[in-house]
Amino acid sequence: MDKRIPALLTVCALGALTLTSCGSGGGSSNGGTDADGKVTLKLVAADYGDKESNSSKAYWNGVATAFTAANPDIRVDVQVVNWNDIDQQVKTMIQSGNVPDVLQTGGYADKVADDLLYKAEDVLSPATRSNLIDSFAKAGQVKGVQYGIPFVSSARLLFYNKALLQQAGIAQPPTNWEELRKAAEQIKATAPGVTPYALPLGPEEAQGESMIWELGNGGGPTAEDGSYALNSQADIDTFRWLKANLVDPGLTYANPATTDRKTAFADFAAGKTAMLDGHPSLIRMAKDGKVDYGVAPIPGKAGPLTSTLGVADWMMAFKKNGHRDQIRKFLDFAYAKDNMLTFDETYNLLPVTRDTLTALTAGGNHKDLEPFFAVLPNAVFYPLGDTAWDVVSAELKKSIGSAVSGDPAKVLGDLQKKAQDAVANK
Amino acid sequence: MTPAERTSAHDTSAKGTPRKAPPRKAPPLTLSTPTTLGSPADGSPAPPAAPRRRPAPAGARAGRLGPLPWIAPAVLLILAVVLWPVYEMVRTSFLRISTSGFVRGSAGLDKYRKLFGEADLGHVLLATVAWTVAVVGLTMLISLGLAQLFDQRFPGRRFARWALLVPWAASVLMTAIGFRWMLDRTAGVLNTAMTDLGLIDGPRDWLGDPATAWPWMVSVAVFVSLPFTTYTLLAGLQTVPAELYEAARVDGASRWQTYRRITLPLLRPAFLVGVVINLINVFNSFPVIWGMTRGGPSSDTATTTVFMYQLKSTDIGESAAMSVVNFALVVLMVLAFLKVSRWSREEGCVHRKAEEGVHAEHRRPTTTRRGACPGVARPARSAGQALAVAGAAWLLAALFLLPYLEMAVTALRPADELRDAGYLPRHFAWSAFVDVWRESTLGGNLKVTLLVAGGSTVLALLVALPAAYCTARTRYRGRRLFLLLVLVTQMFQPTSLLVGLYREFYRLDMLNSVWTLILCNAAFNLAFAVWILTAYISAIPVELEEAAMLDGLGRLGVLRRVVLPLAMPGVVTAVIFTFISAWNEFVMGLTLSTEPRSQPLTVGINSFIGNYTVEWNYLFAGSVVAIVPVVVLFALIERHVVSGLTAGSLK
Known part of the structure; x- marks a missing residue:
């Protein structure tokens, strides 16, 4: 004990010294260049797996090892973070000056606002760039310049439980809102304990579910000119309809504002929900739960949606450490067909590169995904290129669900105000 | 039972009582600390106490050395791990920071203006007040009853008391998630039970509607606060001299009169400790609400702490401003309570009593105490009454265990x-318990947690012991400042200090290091260790040390050979609380360890809450694995938990 106290004192004193000497910025000043002249790229990526055996860590480690074997002067330090925590972790990293070189996560535009990112053309070879599917590459643009590099995508379709619909005497899945309401009523009557339509407007994915419904009424989060129109008449009417026709009659969850997509998915996979908007991850869950499911275009107010909601996750490269050339080598390597194919197939995600899409479609062994491939080129996206979108999206996640319990016009009006503030501050 | 053990009973029950720490596991306040907030009664002005605490020759030597070597480790630890992040937090509240975390420049007071302009702030503040009053009030009331009940003798008392401790052994976040699971509208066992009992027509979404979510969250917050509070009061009960009850009986007082006139007044010190610690904890409570509703819908079920966390996703600066306001509110609330309860007067008199006790004890170590002689203490009970007591206690014990049994049952459910x-x-499937090891980094996480909990316990004690010794024995300059510093660590919760902590350990290149978590957990648990050890050491007669010094022992020798053995119950208590708190720590582990393998168990388990699914069976299998070691520890030392609190009043 007597020896440890001085040791401890030293530790604490050192800590205090280091603290007082650091002003701001700081961080390891070598910026990832090692003594031997080799560069270590820091990669932070989201974990798409749900357990150790399918963690994205294994995937990225594999890519990193193969890449270093081909490029001995560049090492890649892989850090994979749980989806729940990655936003917070990345914020903390950026705020502390501990910026990764390459980041793979859900959004990119807020980082463009502060000029943190390389342009896509700086870190991708022309070949890799032209291999990106157009609609996605375009969704990666801020004011006409591409910063966000799409990595994987998914699209939404209506999933339905065939047995439950049959039991309710419904031959075809609904194609418009009114049919959906009727189907839900019949299901409610024939299958007690089953949620006819799952409307997850909880904080997990409210911005997605709400946008899908708004699209069905010709609305959406933005107006034609790209400015926010969260309380447009079409959007207010959408929520009035949901409230009056699904929520109040008890055809969906009692409290959509607090129900997360996870719950809806789990219920569907257990046969406790008859219909919901889902993406390809639900396929495996439904199969595991032995639910005989079908997919159909998402019903709009008058008829099925012609362009559904597409979601992409993004890759981006940070300027701070100045590793442009190394990053370019790494990204060209990571975006090679075989790597992308492995990733997409591991997690049942949709591709963002042309050659991978061709390979997946041509193989014929992804029948499940074909309806999704078909809607991919026409998918519409969140206003991802707007640098205030991340704030707006966070506000939507938090509050938009209240629009089906309270007064839609007021809830959406408050959100619109917040969105305008965010735009003013961006 | 040594004299010192006996006497420190007064001290512990009154001062160093541990707690169930919902949001942050750092340990409790003691009666001596509030005096640092400016009351004059720090023991010294209390005439009978002062001479006892006179430094004596030992003090003279310490005086020459100065208090610095003794308290410096504690001060440095607090400065580095608590105060620096606090500085960062305050600074952040004056900054403009983008959602991506990029610092854009100074914001002046803008973030405070924005915060006070939030439409939600008003109802969040109201909810926070109502929440704090409701949870603390109910906790104190129910704990009074529970303490009375568990103080009786009945068959299986040890087991029942152990069951009461289980919610303490589990992490609060896991308990909250467990309740959320039991209240699930589709698969919740509480919904099934209430439907079967005819209380409701069918399953309801309790947590989805603020009107029903609040009562449930209050219940869970009370549930997790009960063990600590009840044990505090149990300890208090056992310091009530048996003679008083006997006298009351002779005077023909009714049970209720006896309780109101004798038990309650004598329970006051323990009661006040319970109230203050619960006030701080409940006000700051994060995991209960976060685990159950995340403050939603919108901010309708948020308290200020949860609101602060919600703001993080839209404006980091505003969130920091909320943290600062939150801290100001805690300080105001605690000060107001201390003033209303006239704590300082109480403290002086408790001190005096404790010390008188010490000395009386040495002369006449035969005072009858209730714990030692229950037959005399209580009026005889009829067989029917005894049965009712046992029945009630067993029922309650079962109630305390049920949520954790349900977790175990869920872990045994096949996925479908x-x-x-x-x-x-x-069908019962044991596979989750097997897979949870194979399909996760749980083995590594368990090792990290063991190292962190063990290491931070050792470190906290190594740092706290010299500081407590010095503080108990000498009145050095800056002593009050030191105690104030310690009190401050109690009022901050790591949740609001995460950015500062991360920045700091990133700069030190100590992310993902076990040492980082050891330092952090030790720092946030230091307050309790310092207080309880100060209380114990104050009660050890200075004469013993003087004698040892005359025999040629140095200061450290005295500390090790004389003080440490006599303060052992306090040490044991400090060990238990630090260990459990570090074992269940979550937010710091989450932030400071980003590598799955270097994360503690609580964080590892949390990763079963995935992007599209929650692997409930794995989640709860992991939780059971995490709870079992602590529960076993408690089963082994249940007696010491009480005796740590009452110092030897149990045999």
């Missing part, structure tokens, strides 16, 4: 039965 609402699975 997880959305079933029945009480028990149709």
